[in-house]
Amino acid sequence: MELPTELIHATRFGKTRSAQSTALLEDYVELIADLLANEGEARPTDIARRLGVAHATAIKTVSRLKRAGLATARPYRGVFLTEKGEALAQRVRIRHRLVVDVLRAIGVPVEAAEADAEGIEHYVSEATLQAFARFLRGRS
Amino acid sequence: MELPTELIHATRFGKTRSAQSTALLEDYVELIADLLANEGEARPTDIARRLGVAHATAIKTVSRLKRAGLATARPYRGVFLTEKGEALAQRVRIRHRLVVDVLRAIGVPVEAAEADAEGIEHYVSEATLQAFARFLRGRS
DNA sequence: GTCAAAATAGAGCCTTGGCTACATTTCTAA
DNA sequence: TTAGAAATGTAGCCAAGGCTCTATTTTGAC
Ligand SMILES: [Mn+2]
Ligand SMILES: [Mn+2]
Ligand SMILES: [Mn+2]
Ligand SMILES: [Mn+2]
Numbered sequence: 287m288e289l290p291t292e293l294i295h296a297t298r299f300g301k302t303r304s305a306q307s308t309a310l311l312e313d314y315v316e317l318i319a320d321l322l323a324n325e326g327e328a329r330p331t332d333i334a335r336r337l338g339v340a341h342a343t344a345i346k347t348v349s350r351l352k353r354a355g356l357a358t359a360r361p362y363r364g365v366f367l368t369e370k371g372e373a374l375a376q377r378v379r380i381r382h383r384l385v386v387d388v389l390r391a392i393g394v395p396v397e398a399a400e401a402d403a404e405g406i407e408h409y410v411s412e413a414t415l416q417a418f419a420r421f422l423r424g425r426s
Numbered sequence: 427m428e429l430p431t432e433l434i435h436a437t438r439f440g441k442t443r444s445a446q447s448t449a450l451l452e453d454y455v456e457l458i459a460d461l462l463a464n465e466g467e468a469r470p471t472d473i474a475r476r477l478g479v480a481h482a483t484a485i486k487t488v489s490r491l492k493r494a495g496l497a498t499a500r501p502y503r504g505v506f507l508t509e510k511g512e513a514l515a516q517r518v519r520i521r522h523r524l525v526v527d528v529l530r531a532i533g534v535p536v537e538a539a540e541a542d543a544e545g546i547e548h549y550v551s552e553a554t555l556q557a558f559a560r561f562l563r564g565r566s
Numbered sequence: 567g568t569c570a571a572a573a574t575a576g577a578g579c580c581t582t583g584g585c586t587a588c589a590t591t592t593c594t595a596a
Numbered sequence: 597t598t599a600g601a602a603a604t605g606t607a608g609c610c611a612a613g614g615c616t617c618t619a620t621t622t623t624g625a626c
Contacts, residue, residue, distance in 0.1 A: 296478030298541045298544045299453065299477050300478045301544070301545075302449075302544045302545040310582085310583075313439065332432075335432045336439075337435075338435075338440045339585090341603080342587095342605080342606080343583065345604070346583075346584090347583075350583090361605075362590095362592065362603080388532065394554045394557040394558075395553055401438045401551065404439065404442045405441075405442040405548070406550070409542055409545025410546070411538050413535055414534045414539070417529075417532055417533040417534040421533055443584090450612085469573075470575090480616080482576080482577095482615075483613065483614060485575065485576085486612090487612090501621085502573075502620095503574095
């Protein structure tokens with residue numbers, strides 16, 4: 287122990303920064319999984335509309351997903367998730383629900399809970415997730 | 427009511443995106459206030475060390491703070507907060523503590539609570555903050 | 567007081583994630 | 597079957613926020 291304060295803080299900020307850089311990919315993967323499940327296909331236009339960005343932005347980010355090994359897509363065909371992408375989507379979905387449920391349990395109004403969870407979900411560690419699950423179990 | 431689902435989602439993602447763009451400024455302002463209070467001065471080198479970034483990065487971001495009307499700084503002199511910057515720092519500090527306290531109350535280990543709060547704090551709305559405060563009051 | 571070390575500043579590069587404008591491909595309705 | 601609409605893709609722009617490398621200023625030890 288006895289790490290200097292600056293290093294402790296720097297480490298925390300570093301974690302936050304790296305979480306930030308994956309937050310967008312997580313949202314895309316979660317959304318694509320949702321579209322595939324509910325609509326049967328995930329087209330760039332639908333992704334863009336749901337995220338509120340221009341279609342060109344969505345297409346560009348999808349190619350980043352491909353580079354990251356999370357998605358596949360052939361020109362003019364729609365987007366699919368790799369095994370890795372599916373697995374991430376699964377984890378993200380669980381996290382999302384857990385965060386919303388905890389916020390609701392604490393007394394946050396449903397719309398605020400859903401909106402805030404969209405940001406919060408990307409910054410919740412394993413340890414915190416487990417505490418969330420325990421907390422919900424303990425009061426059900 | 428009866429907004430289309432896509433618009434609801436798009437709005438949430440938009441809020442998250444704009445929160446993300448102010449997250450960094452909030453951390454800087456919070457840190458500068460802390461350094462000013464505890465060390466009497468906030469020098470770019472110290473800011474950089476605490477954030478875990480290169481000093482050039484810190485200097486560049488400080489100039490963004492200046493542009494945003496949150497800080498002042500004269501060459502080779504150290505950084506200060508404007509009224510607006512002080513006010514923001516105040517709000518951020520309160521939010522930070524509230525998030526940590528709620529996480530702790532739910533059973534999150536202290537180190538995880540501190541680390542996760544560093545990210546979560548930027549995505550907590552007014553409504554959620556109020557619910558947090560009520561929750562803590564109700565169980566003290 | 568001098569001068570070397572430390573701090574500060576600036577230039578220039580990269581990636582991300584927005585955007586608009588334009589080009590191409592696919593789909594669909596007549 | 598084919599033209600127009602819709603979807604998709606590409607190019608090029610911008611700002612933010614990282615970085616390294618270099619220059620300048622300030623500070624502190626002697
Ligand atoms: Mn999200
Ligand atoms: Mn989500
Ligand atoms: Mn923070
Ligand atoms: Mn904080």
